[in-house]
Amino acid sequence: MSAQRPTPAEWQPIQSLLQAGLPQAMLAVGESGSLVGQYCDELQQVALCFAPSAQGLSCGTCRSCRLLVEGNHPDLLVITAETGKRIAIDAVRHANDFLAYTPQVSARRWLRVEPAEALTAAAANALLKTLEEPAARAHILLLSERPSQLLATIRSRLQRLSFPAARPGQCVLWLEGLGIPPAEALWLSRQFANRPLRAWQLWESGWVTRCPSWIDMLLSLPQQSPVAALRLADNWAKDVDLLLLRELMLSLLADLLRLRNHRPDSIVHVDYLQSLEVMAQSTQAISLWETLEEWIRLPESLAQNRNVGMMLETLLLNWISIWSREKVHGITS
Numbered sequence: 001m002s003a004q005r006p007t008p009a010e011w012q013p014i015q016s017l018l019q020a021g022l023p024q025a026m027l028a029v030g031e032s033g034s035l036v037g038q039y040c041d042e043l044q045q046v047a048l049c050f051a052p053s054a055q056g057l058s059c060g061t062c063r064s065c066r067l068l069v070e071g072n073h074p075d076l077l078v079i080t081a082e083t084g085k086r087i088a089i090d091a092v093r094h095a096n097d098f099l100a101y102t103p104q105v106s107a108r109r110w111l112r113v114e115p116a117e118a119l120t121a122a123a124a125n126a127l128l129k130t131l132e133e134p135a136a137r138a139h140i141l142l143l144s145e146r147p148s149q150l151l152a153t154i155r156s157r158l159q160r161l162s163f164p165a166a167r168p169g170q171c172v173l174w175l176e177g178l179g180i181p182p183a184e185a186l187w188l189s190r191q192f193a194n195r196p197l198r199a200w201q202l203w204e205s206g207w208v209t210r211c212p213s214w215i216d217m218l219l220s221l222p223q224q225s226p227v228a229a230l231r232l233a234d235n236w237a238k239d240v241d242l243l244l245l246r247e248l249m250l251s252l253l254a255d256l257l258r259l260r261n262h263r264p265d266s267i268v269h270v271d272y273l274q275s276l277e278v279m280a281q282s283t284q285a286i287s288l289w290e291t292l293e294e295w296i297r298l299p300e301s302l303a304q305n306r307n308v309g310m311m312l313e314t315l316l317l318n319w320i321s322i323w324s325r326e327k328v329h330g331i332t333s
């Protein structure tokens with residue numbers, strides 16, 4: 001899969017930073033699967049590269065660049081956490097040792113922590129000491145989806161990087177370039193314009209074919225009884241990826257809010273315009289916002305190891321309760 005490289009104009013702020021001297025403690029903010037991850041790849045590559053271009057991009061051919069492609073660069077350490085898991089203090093202790101050594105190949109040592117909000121409190125405190133007094137030639141880049149969840153003491157040590165925003169049409173062109181048929185590429189890019197890597201992952205997972213049946217079930221649920229919601233929760237708890245369901249719910253709720261604001265041209269699920277329009281006009285915006293909040297907070301609830309089945313029951317019951325006072329009629333997909 002080919003990466004999306006920034007244009008020289010887009011990369012100008014980063015190039016200025018490279019010329020002025022890269023900060024030792026940096027923060028990049030972006031959702032998972034967004035371009036920010038790829039831009040962080042480019043930044044770490046150019047920071048370690050022997051012969052960066054005048055535009056601040058890596059050469060792609062020097063020893064450092066080749067080692068990075070092989071995933072074998074001794075001056076790069078990446079600490080990651082799986083979804084819902086935390087980064088423990090041992091990983092940070094190891095990283096602190098790594099940063100204390102002099103670089104072996106490049107001019108710097110580079111630590112990347114992703115996502116930074118996954119650090120446990122102990123791990124964050126261990127990292128804080130290194131952020132306060134980083135070794136010479138050590139650089140630390142934290143990637144975060146939700147920087148508000150980082151310790152304030154950590155945030156205050158970091159310089160936030162400003163990466164280019166996605167260009168209009170960039171996502172769909174990239175997806176088509178990877179061989180996705182135009183109709184599916186367009187459909188994915190409507191939902192994930194700012195998160196092309198996420199769109200690609202979903203394409204690979206076969207989500208495009210499963211998604212319509214999920215939407216049908218979710219949109220017909222408010223016309224059914226709470227028992228139907230409980231039954232669906234029971235089924236989905238067994239084999240549905242809750243975070244994937246969350247992405248779908250967030251996009252449906254955003255569409256309902258757009259329709260309440262009379263912006264049918266900007267909705268994602270255009271094939272469901274008629275059903276969504278009926279639903280949007282028979283509820284209050286405040287109920288939609290409250291429901292949106294619940295789904296936004298889902299990863300935190302999951303991280304607390306709550307019972308998935310019960311969480312799903314509550315979420316689906318709350319979803320149908322949006323329309324329970326004013327029953328929706330005539331929803332068809």
Ligand SMILES: [Zn+2]
Pocket residue numbers: 049050051052058059060061062063064065
């Ligand atoms: Zn290079």
